[in-house]
Amino acid sequence: MAIISTLRDKMGKFLVFVVGFSIAAFVLGDILGPNSSFIGQNRNIVGYINGEEIDLLKFNTVYEELSYNFSLNNGRSPNQQEISDIRDQAWERLINDISYVDEFKKIGLTVTDKESVDMVQGTNIHPMIIQAFSDPSTGSFNRDNVIGYLQNLSTQPANQQQAWYSFESNLKPMRLRSKYDNLITQSTFYNSLDAEAEYFNSSSQIDLAYYYVPFYLISDTIFDVSTSEMRSYLNKNKSDYKQDETRSIDYAFFPVLPSAEDSSFFENEIGSIRENLLSGNIIDDSTYAVINSDSFNPFTKYNPDELPDELVGMSVGFVTPPSYSNGAITVKKLSKITKDLKEKARAKHILLRFDDSNKTSVRSEANRILNLLRSGSDFDETARTYSQDGSASNGGDLGWFSDGVMVKPFQDAVFSRNRAGLIPRIIESDFGYHIIYVTYPKTKTSYHVTTISKDILPSDNTRNNIYRSAELFKLDIKSDENDFPAYIKLKNITGGTVNDLDKNSSDLGPVQDARNVIIWAYADDRYEEDISDVIETDEGYIVAQVNVITDEGTKNLDEVENSIKRRIIDEKKFTYLNEKLSDYTSLQDLKDNLGLGEIYRSSGLSLSENSLSNVGYSPESIGTAFSMEEGELTRPFKIDGGIIVLGLESKVIPDTLSTYDDFRNTLIQTSRFNIPLKIDDAIKFFSDIEDNRYKFF
Missing domain, CATH: 3.10.50.40 (Chitinase A; domain 3)
Known part of the structure; x- marks a missing residue:
């Protein structure tokens, strides 16, 4: 069973379980029956993938397989968010089954039966099988374990057999996808010139001066924009004004x-329940609570410091008056007080670990921290600051624990104490030095509480x-x-x-x-x-x-008039400024001639950056600057929000290397990581996908 669970966990979206036609028919009968509003006028078409219609029956068949798989793995039905996620997985699987399979066929890519056997019990066993059948203690894999499991598969429960067959049937699609990705990935090559270019591009730096004039410095009122200009602009730039x-x-x-009558009904019902709890005629409070309560865990065992406030100090048999919370009405009864077989206590600690080389210094540090606590420092905050135990984030709290659970020196220190508070000495154990605060001293007392809630429903x-x-x-x-x-x-x-x-x-x-x-x-x-x-x-x-x-289409002019007018005015401002910035030998000439804008400088710029100080996002400026020679000035060019002229002051070029293999390997590894994602994007782009699921779900 552990093997199947491991396989399920590792399969992800590829692992599906075959569901019989009867299940799909049952689920879809009402949707696609003769009285369904979805039938007719192609209203049962969920979408199109690579020219193929995906109707509601096909989509829901895949969805039901994945949903059944989820329920089998998790022991419950999916919630609303998980249903949405499973629908997304079903759509992705259909894309894989249609678009990817078409690509596999085009290049004659297959997985033979011999390969399928080899993945399970041959020399190239699938990594998931290796992991599932490896010895947990040693990590070693034995092929005979797989063969033995398969020989006895017919004696396993039906659901385990089905799980294995479903897993095995998905090995071939996974191998096909892996082959396809590897085929393209391995065909990607970077030579020494690529590696050298990567080295210099990533290591070079520049010092840049630039003259920048924001468009807002020029008044809009000196430029006229006609309706015909805006219509023409919109027609030429439709892609910028698409609308869904x-x-x-x-x-x-x-x-x-709930109405007042509804509330009154539940108040009367909880009142009757309270009377029954008070009467003492109930044979078993726990059974009564399970039958009558709408809440989970209606009969609970509490440690002394966990007892609900309204029951503290009360006698056995006490029942609280009804209380209201989160749309429910609740009563609680202190059903019994019992003595556990073993003593228990609650404590928190600060742990400082040591070894032979630093034992003395660590003990000194432990004593320093203990003195801080004696002087009034907050234990929880001190634990968060100094403790080297996993409980540090909880203020060192270890919760309740029974006698015999903790390491002996720690246990003896806690259980020898009869009151809460800081233990005024350092406790040494195999784990290190402990500073201990007893939150609740040893006791055997437990409280059993009946909690009956009724949701007030309409x-x-x-x-x-x-x-x-x-x-x-x-x-x-x-x-x-x-x-x-x-x-x-x-x-x-x-x-x-x-x-x-x-x-x-x-x-x-x-x-x-x-x-x-x-x-x-x-x-x-x-x-x-x-x-x-x-x-x-x-x-x-x-x-x-x-x-x-x-x-769907292009937005109307009246919806985007302000945006288009802004762009046209900026274009006119650029033309206006560009004509005035025609004769110059330095950035200072530009500023003196125009009397607007400022000269800025940025040092140590790298090609990976995409913005300039006082300008903002401007990758085109960075790219242009790295193509310049020292002392060179550009012509004015337009960027978002203004006009800019660049002057390259200096360029720091790194020394050449004897080999650029490290940079070549980086390029290859980055490419191999990104290519499968790019393949997926490309396949979807060229599959002409139309997703109409929103009309159904």
Whole structure:
């Protein structure tokens, strides 16, 4: 079983478990049945990968495999965030299965059956198998262990057999991907000239002077910008003004909260429970608590300093009055006080480790710290500062421990003490010198507490009433053609407007987990001023109206007019300044002639930098400067926010080396690390991927 667990942990997103058709059919039956709203007009197409349609059935089949794998590995169903992550993994796997496989086929890349066997029990065994079947104590791998396991596989539980077969079936895809990555990675070559260039580029430095005139020093009012100029600019620079598909919606939110009647019901219920606890007629408090409480661990054993405050000093049988917290009503009973078989205590310590060479000096340091504590220094802060034990971050706290657990000198010191406080001497053990503070002295006493909580939840009747309110609102807003925002304000209903609602969002303003509303808003048949039916969320009911639909494409001029006008004016300012900066032999000439701007200097610049002091982000300036000769001046050129002229004052070039192999190896290692990521980006880029999952999930 440990072997299978190890394999599961190492497989990551590659390890999937085959789920029978019956599971997929069960899950998808309602979605793709004859009454499904997804059928027709290609509304069941989740996306396209490399020209291939990915319908809902195909996507959910992969998703169910991965979800089943998650449940098998973790012993539970995935939560909402994990469901979202698994959907992402399913999409990535489909890309791998379609786009990568096409690439493998183009170059005739395969993994033979002989290779598959070799990965499991041959001479080139897969690293995951080596790790899973290695001796934990020695780290040695024995191929016979694998063979023996496989020979007895048929006697293993069905889920372990299934886990192995799924793992084995994924070895071939993983090997194919590894071959493909290696094929491209190993074809990347850097020669000695590349290595030499890398050395000089990374080691050279320059001292740079530059004359910079920010555009804001020139008034905008001297430049006119016409609408036709802005339209022309937008047409030529569409890529800078792309917009994603978005929706803006108004919504009314009807939170589902417990009514006064609901609260009264649970108060009466917890009152009856309290009476039963007080009566003494309950045979077993722990069983009663498990049956009646909505909270976890309703019957708990406490150490003396952990007992809830409301039970401190109370007698056995005492039951607290009901208290309210986090939407629940709770009572607690001190069910019994028992004596443990062994004594226990709680302590914190500061540990200073030593060896034969420094034992004396470490003891002196321990005594110095002990004196600090005697003088009133805070133990927790002192432990965080000086202790060399893992407990230092917790102020040295070791928690509760039983007699016989700790190393003997430490144990004797703690358990010989009858009161809390600092032990006024240094304790030596095999671990080092201990400075000990007894938080709670030895005791055998434990407290057993029954905690019964009832979550105050809205009843079905309350939910129905709130749903009816939402339904009536929808009918009113539709029939009276009221202005949506004004109407929710008039009716004093919670709600608002969300502009540019992201298609992948889960929240609607302050309302969390409102994914159903976003899916509705992005449906293909939505139109502006379309009003939804009542949509249920985890927190209540929502009625929404689409007020703006923005299609994917280029933004309208009125949306980006200020930005475009700013760019055009900056272009005109550059032309204006450039004409005035035509005759110069030094940067000072430029400043004297124009009477604007400043001359700045930066020393020790390297090619890896991308900004200049007093200028900001300007990688083009750095790149240009490194191409210059000493004493050279550039022509004026435009950068973001202004115009600049560079003057190279000096360049420090490092000495030549006899060999540049270290730099060549660095280039190769960096390339080998980055290439698989670049391959993945390139495959996706050329796969013409259209991801429409946001319309379904």
